[in-house]
Amino acid sequence: SNEMRIAVGALEIADKIVENVMTKLPDVFMLPDTTVLNAKTVMEIVKMGYTRIPVYTNGDKNNVTDLLFVKDLALLDPDDNFTVKTVCGYHKHPVKFVMNDTPLPHLLEAFKKGEGHLAMVKKLISNDDKDPSYELVGVVTLEDIVEEILQAEIFDE
Numbered sequence: 632s633n634e635m636r637i638a639v640g641a642l643e644i645a646d647k648i649v650e651n652v653m654t655k656l657p658d659v660f661m662l663p664d665t666t667v668l669n670a671k672t673v674m675e676i677v678k679m680g681y682t683r684i685p686v687y688t689n690g691d692k693n694n695v696t697d698l699l700f701v702k703d704l705a706l707l708d709p710d711d712n713f714t715v716k717t718v719c720g721y722h723k724h725p726v727k728f729v730m731n732d733t734p735l736p737h738l739l740e741a742f743k744k745g746e747g748h749l750a751m752v753k754k755l756i757s758n759d760d761k762d763p764s765y766e767l768v769g770v771v772t773l774e775d776i777v778e779e780i781l782q783a784e785i786f787d788e
């Protein structure tokens with residue numbers, strides 16, 4: 632039954648971590664904060680079909696500082712040629728970060744408590760000679776967890 636599948640799926644996420652369900656960084660649609668929001672770029676952004684877009688600073692995709700919500704573009708006049716940085720500075724949607732090895736039940740709890748349902752995923756990079764550093768490896772949303780719960784399969788004997 633569907634109820635059984637959902638119950639089994641919910642139990643199964645206990646063994647899974649963020650890295651197992653995230654969208655990997657090369658597949659993430661992001662924008663530099665310098666992007667000018669003219670008619671052409673707004674059209675391209677809307678066409679991508681995402682609700683939220685990570686925004687990076689200093690040309691460094693590892694340096695995500697904001698989230699652009701596509702709905703923030705609705706009242707924008709494309710002739711004003713505002714940059715992504717200006718629009719983000721106005722709305723200030725907070726960016727959440729999680730570690731790649733966070734268990735999915737923890738992230739689910741965090742999403743249930745907070746307002747935002749998207750988090751940037753970071754990974755600890757250990758260097759022998761240098762201090763350890765972080766690298767962004769993807770994004771994860773509530774949708775990714777729900778998807779994982781619903782895809783459980785039950786094999787009857």
Ligand code: ADP
Pocket residue numbers: 653654658659660661680681682683684685748770771772773774775
């Ligand atoms: P949306 O409302 O934008 O479709 P969802 O939260 O429903 O976002 O997530 C749907 C899928 O899209 C998930 O797999 C999520 O990881 C991925 N996703 C969300 N935002 C982006 C983005 N900016 N670039 C690439 N993938 C994204």
